[in-house]
Amino acid sequence: MGAICLLLLACEDGASSGAGRSSSALTSNDGSTGVTECDSYLDQYELCMQATLPSHQFNQQQNGIRRQRTAWKTMADSPFKKQALAHVCRQAITTARQELQTCTWTGGL
DSSP, X not given: OHHHHHHHSSOOOOOSOOOOOOSSOTHHHXXXXXXXXXXXXXXXXXXXXXXXXXXXXXHHHHHHHHHHHHHHHHHOOSHHHHHHHHHHHHHHHHHHHHHOTTSOOOOOO
């Protein structure tokens, strides 16, 4: 999970059992980064954390996810940066698939 935290940049400590939220895209609630791959990664990561963390730890993690979403939105201010972020987020999904095998991940490299 360490690599995930490094890629997420705003990761907070936590570990296992959250309550149910719909599996629909969370970007409608938290706002888009402007990069589809990053929205997908953050949505999937948030759903994974919700399913595996106790609610008090999930709430802390969710704050970090929202900060990351905002940071990536700010960074995605040019086509080059969007392309670079898309690559980073595809790699993050691939890494998450290997490190967080209890969750379902789509996309990646």
